[in-house]
Amino acid sequence: MSTAARNYLTFLWRCSRIAFVGDWRYYSWMGVLSAIVLLGLNAYCKQFVHGLIVTGMSDEVSWGVYIANFTFLVGVAAAAVMMVIPVYIYDNEELHDLVIFGELLAVAAILMCLAFVTVDLGRPDRFWHLIPGLGQMNFPKSMLSWDVIVLNGYLLLNVHICGYLLYCRYNDRKPGKWFYIPFVFTAIIWAVSIHTVTAFLYVGLGGRPFWNASIVGPRFLASAFTAGPAIIILALQIIRSVTHYRITDKALLTLRSIVQVSMIINVFLLVCEVFKEFYSGTLHGASAKYLFFGLEGHHALVPWIWTAITFNLIAMVILSLPLSRSLKYLNIACVLSIVGIWIEKGMGLVIPGFIPTPLGAVVDYVPSLNETLVCLGIWAFGLLCYTVFLRMSVPILQGRLSKANEHLPEPDAEDDTDLPATAPAPH
Amino acid sequence: MSLLEPTPQEQAGATDRAMTRRSFLRSTAAFAGLSALAASLSPLRELGEFSSAEEFMQKYYKEMTPDDMAKVLKRIEGQVERQYGIRPHVRDLKPMDGVEFVYCLNLTRCIGCRKCVHACVAENNQSRNPEIQYIRVLKLPHGSMDMEKADHNYAPESVPEKGFFYMPVQCQQCHNPPCVKVCPVNATWQEKDGITVIDYDWCIGCRYCEAACPYFARRFNFTKPEIPAERLNPSMAYLGNRPRKQGVMEKCHFCIQRTRAGKYPACLEVCPVGARKFGNILDPESEVSYILREKRVFIQLKEEMGTNPRFFYYFDK
Numbered sequence: 001m002s003t004a005a006r007n008y009l010t011f012l013w014r015c016s017r018i019a020f021v022g023d024w025r026y027y028s029w030m031g032v033l034s035a036i037v038l039l040g041l042n043a044y045c046k047q048f049v050h051g052l053i054v055t056g057m058s059d060e061v062s063w064g065v066y067i068a069n070f071t072f073l074v075g076v077a078a079a080a081v082m083m084v085i086p087v088y089i090y091d092n093e094e095l096h097d098l099v100i101f102g103e104l105l106a107v108a109a110i111l112m113c114l115a116f117v118t119v120d121l122g123r124p125d126r127f128w129h130l131i132p133g134l135g136q137m138n139f140p141k142s143m144l145s146w147d148v149i150v151l152n153g154y155l156l157l158n159v160h161i162c163g164y165l166l167y168c169r170y171n172d173r174k175p176g177k178w179f180y181i182p183f184v185f186t187a188i189i190w191a192v193s194i195h196t197v198t199a200f201l202y203v204g205l206g207g208r209p210f211w212n213a214s215i216v217g218p219r220f221l222a223s224a225f226t227a228g229p230a231i232i233i234l235a236l237q238i239i240r241s242v243t244h245y246r247i248t249d250k251a252l253l254t255l256r257s258i259v260q261v262s263m264i265i266n267v268f269l270l271v272c273e274v275f276k277e278f279y280s281g282t283l284h285g286a287s288a289k290y291l292f293f294g295l296e297g298h299h300a301l302v303p304w305i306w307t308a309i310t311f312n313l314i315a316m317v318i319l320s321l322p323l324s325r326s327l328k329y330l331n332i333a334c335v336l337s338i339v340g341i342w343i344e345k346g347m348g349l350v351i352p353g354f355i356p357t358p359l360g361a362v363v364d365y366v367p368s369l370n371e372t373l374v375c376l377g378i379w380a381f382g383l384l385c386y387t388v389f390l391r392m393s394v395p396i397l398q399g400r401l402s403k404a405n406e407h408l409p410e411p412d413a414e415d416d417t418d419l420p421a422t423a424p425a426p427h
Numbered sequence: 428m429s430l431l432e433p434t435p436q437e438q439a440g441a442t443d444r445a446m447t448r449r450s451f452l453r454s455t456a457a458f459a460g461l462s463a464l465a466a467s468l469s470p471l472r473e474l475g476e477f478s479s480a481e482e483f484m485q486k487y488y489k490e491m492t493p494d495d496m497a498k499v500l501k502r503i504e505g506q507v508e509r510q511y512g513i514r515p516h517v518r519d520l521k522p523m524d525g526v527e528f529v530y531c532l533n534l535t536r537c538i539g540c541r542k543c544v545h546a547c548v549a550e551n552n553q554s555r556n557p558e559i560q561y562i563r564v565l566k567l568p569h570g571s572m573d574m575e576k577a578d579h580n581y582a583p584e585s586v587p588e589k590g591f592f593y594m595p596v597q598c599q600q601c602h603n604p605p606c607v608k609v610c611p612v613n614a615t616w617q618e619k620d621g622i623t624v625i626d627y628d629w630c631i632g633c634r635y636c637e638a639a640c641p642y643f644a645r646r647f648n649f650t651k652p653e654i655p656a657e658r659l660n661p662s663m664a665y666l667g668n669r670p671r672k673q674g675v676m677e678k679c680h681f682c683i684q685r686t687r688a689g690k691y692p693a694c695l696e697v698c699p700v701g702a703r704k705f706g707n708i709l710d711p712e713s714e715v716s717y718i719l720r721e722k723r724v725f726i727q728l729k730e731e732m733g734t735n736p737r738f739f740y741y742f743d744k
Contacts, residue, residue, distance in 0.1 A: 360575040
């Protein structure tokens with residue numbers, strides 16, 4: 001038993017060591033990210049001392065870019081399953097060894113989500129009031145308590161799956177099916193639940209007609225399954241060029257078909273929503289009117305939403321054409337989808353829900369500099385986490401970091417570029 | 428051995444030098460990193476008295492014994508005295524048996540003078556900077572209840588203005604409060620006399636209740652509230668008008684510190700036209716019972732929300 005524990009600790013120790021080793025590109029990338037994280041931390045410290053008054057939020061628009069980014073990132077996390085489903089349900093070989101990169105992205109995204117909700121709290125020091133047993137969790141009535149449970153559960157599931165598979169690979173051992181397959185299938189259902197619950201957070205509010213619509217949940221899923229795999233397509237190409245890890249174009253094109261179908265559904269649902277809001281002409285359409293055309297001389301979101309719609313439409317056209325089989329065009333479409341959906345799911349969903357207020361006041365919201373720095377800091381933190389996860393997992397998957405070479409000198413900076421990549425063995 | 432090849436000693440020396448250079452770079456990087464971290468944390472030095480250990484560990488309101496509560500009230504009195512130089516009297520007033528409060532507001536009479544708004548601020552120790560107000564008076568065009576036509580910031584020489592009517596809105600003390608349902612930590616709940624209260628020491632400041640309220644009744648302390656010491660109302664209640672902290676919600680609580688002690692709310696007492704009526708709906712002899720029994724028309728705001736407010740608007744002929 002103690003050998004097993006020692007072996008595991010050695011594994012953890014070597015993983016954390018390798019995170020601090022790399023070539024000059026690695027150091028400069030990590031250096032830049034760390035600097036942005038510290039800027040964000042500094043901005044958050046100011047907010048912690050002076051309160052949320054340093055943000056652009058008000059009693060009228062009481063959630064802003066923090067919750068907007070949170071919403072978007074829940075989608076990114078949920079989208080990890082879009083790689084898992086083809087592999088474990090349809091036995092897609094091309095994606096098999098890439099699943100872990102998707103799940104690690106999910107872990108990084110959830111960490112960012114947790115950071116975004118924490119910075120949005122007025123009293124983060126009282127977070128323990130949420131812990132069942134210690135505090136008072138209003139479960140099952142409050143959708144926020146559901147969200148706390150599903151997000152943390154999803155985090156644990158993915159940490160377990162990734163950690164277990166990587167540890168087995170490190171030991172050059174075949175993973176025991178019962179130790180991860182049930183968790184993989186749980187995670188697939190769970191991924192849908194995190195996004196549905198997050199949608200219900202908004203849908204459940206009767207006093208906010210813009211959110212109180214059943215289409216919000218399906219739209220969340222459609223946009224998540226567009227933006228998530230789009231991010232993974234880009235990430236995989238970066239991994240391929242930096243580490244020589246074997247990633248086939250065929251795998252990228254499988255993901256392309258997921259992005260393609262999801263984007264078409266996403267745009268269709270948008271049309272459904274726009275029709276309902278505008279054709280009936282009821283007073284409930286005021287938020288949508290504010291979003292798309294402006295209301296009473298307030299137009300803060302109009303340029304944003306039209307940018308988003310233009311990007312989404314261009315991306316949809318490129319994705320639908322055979323043109324996007326070429327990686328260059330696929331990448332353009334992916335970037336456009338990610339930016340388009342980030343605007344639409346973030347600013348485009350959260351802010352107009354508050355405008356006009358239930359008493360009819362129209363108050364604009366513009367994020368403050370401090371708030372923006374906090375957001376940038378959290379994004380940099382997420383990228384930092386993802387880079388570290390990849391830095392640990394790629395050598396393990398390539399067999400360069402394993403129990404067998406425990407007593408050899410640590411693989412060093414130049415290994416990444418100089419060593420020919422060994423083809424990873426299938427699980 | 429060829430002379431051109433380095434001796435093992437020379438090789439070891441080169442490695443040593445490389446190692447010292449590397450460890451020097453490493454320690455420099457670590458030092459720079461730690462200094463940058465310390466610099467980024469520096470705003471925390473201004474934190475001051477954010478939360479005491481006692482406050483941090485404080486139990487949930489409904490789980491406190493009378494002894495716990497006595498200690499908490501003492502702590503609050505001490506804190507207020509330190510901050511404002513005035514010893515307040517903080518009580519934990521419980522709901523009375525056989526009492527359910529209801530508010531009725533006569534829209535025919537209201538002239539939009541906003542005296543209720545200011546009486547409320549004074550009574551309930553609301554922040555003057557930034558300004559927090561529980562009552563929002565809407566100026567509406569004759570004949571319309573569409574709130575999107577409401578003017579919140581009207582400022583004419585004198586009120587009332589011709590062609591308009593005025594509708595003050597505050598917490599509607601719903602039977603089915605959406606704000607209570609969504610709170611993730613049960614920091615807000617409905618008491619048996621119908622008042623929805625907030626435990627300011629339990630709220631985590633997520634503002635979900637603020638998003639859920641269909642009446643824009645809830646307010647958030649975006650920063651440390653400021654009240655001039657000479658304006659502090661020293662008669663306080665735990666769930667009522669004791670000073671709030673940065674980062675928590677607050678809202679109208681029907682002046683719990685007055686109404687649970689047999690007085691009228693401050694907004695009612697100050698109203699110059701008698702538009703406001705308050706009382707116990709369980710008492711058939713009360714004014715509010717009479718109004719709801721005898722008036723042909725009265726309304727609950729946004730009735731279609733299913734919130735069933737305890738706040739009624741009515742009209743004279």
